[in-house]
Amino acid sequence: xxxxxxxxxxxxxxxxxxxxxxxxxxxxxxxxxxxxxxxxxxxxxxxxxxxxxxxxxxxxxxxxxxxxxxxxxxxxxxxxxxxxxxxxxxxxxxxxxxxxxxxxxxxxxxxxxxxxxxxxxxxxxxxxxxxxxxxxxxxxxxxxxxxxxxxxxxxxxxxxxxxxxxxxxxxxxxxxxxxxxxxxxxxxxxxxxxxxxxxxxxxxxxxxxxxxxxxxxxxxxxxxxxxxxxxxxxxxxxxxxxxxxxxxxxxxxx
Ligand code: COA
Numbered sequence: 649x650x651x652x653x654x655x656x657x658x659x660x661x662x663x664x665x666x667x668x669x670x671x672x673x674x675x676x677x678x679x680x681x682x683x684x685x686x687x688x689x690x691x692x693x694x695x696x697x698x699x700x701x702x703x704x705x706x707x708x709x710x711x712x713x714x715x716x717x718x719x720x721x722x723x724x725x726x727x728x729x730x731x732x733x734x735x736x737x738x739x740x741x742x743x744x745x746x747x748x749x750x751x752x753x754x755x756x757x758x759x760x761x762x763x764x765x766x767x768x769x770x771x772x773x774x775x776x777x778x779x780x781x782x783x784x785x786x787x788x789x790x791x792x793x794x795x796x797x798x799x800x801x802x803x804x805x806x807x808x809x810x811x812x813x814x815x816x817x818x819x820x821x822x823x824x825x826x827x828x829x830x831x832x833x834x835x836x837x838x839x840x841x842x843x844x845x846x847x848x849x850x851x852x853x854x855x856x857x858x859x860x861x862x863x864x865x866x867x868x869x870x871x872x873x874x875x876x877x878x879x880x881x882x883x884x885x886x887x888x889x890x891x892x893x894x895x896x897x898x899x900x901x902x
Contacts, residue, residue: 758821
């Protein structure tokens, strides 16, 4: 079975991250599949709304760490950057349902969704610094804007998880539900959106976002250049090796 499932029903295209044995961590191939699916959804008359979801137990463990070690993204056209640009500029409504851990890009992709529903087991984290990396997905711009600087600094510099109620309080999620209800609720809301006039949805989203669309894309490019360099540096290599070897990283020499 594919690691990214896609189906369209009642005007709603649902993309399900489906790699449970690896905690829904995302490989280059999965980013490429997501980027392609978003492009197809943008072009298709069948799709009026897109839902992104994981499993009741896990949304995503973020980038596949073995992939980071073995084939780090190279250049702006790498699948991960294609996916990030695609989600940041997606013109139709995007709804996310998040249960369990949402690590790294599992959290930063949510800044680009219009509505986010979380299970009460959701744990959001952006542990880039702990991995010798830097913010991505325009989170260096959007987290301070949404959370306030000090709470963004806590999330991005300490990199510790924050939970569903805190995410609700800072405005990252719209509603917290029992995990068994989150995906279904997102689907109900998506169908409600899909019944509305598409051009009104698209124009209203465009008008809400237009003030900073260029800044978001620029932040992603700037972050991407630094992130791409840091992936190849000793601190990140040590963090990835430590994860694969199931030991604590030793940053004393980097
Ligand atoms: N990349 C590759 N493999 C991953 C992974 C990732 N991001 N996250 C989890 N896995 C693998 C684990 O290595 C483990 O493999 P194994 O069965 O061969 O030992 C398996 O998935 C299950 O993970 P495990 O850590 O045992 O599950 P858990 O429920 O205890 O913890 C997480 C879940 C998501 C909290 C934890 O796996 C985690 O922190 N993952 C890394 C997240 C990360 O740093 N991502 C990069 C962000 S930029």
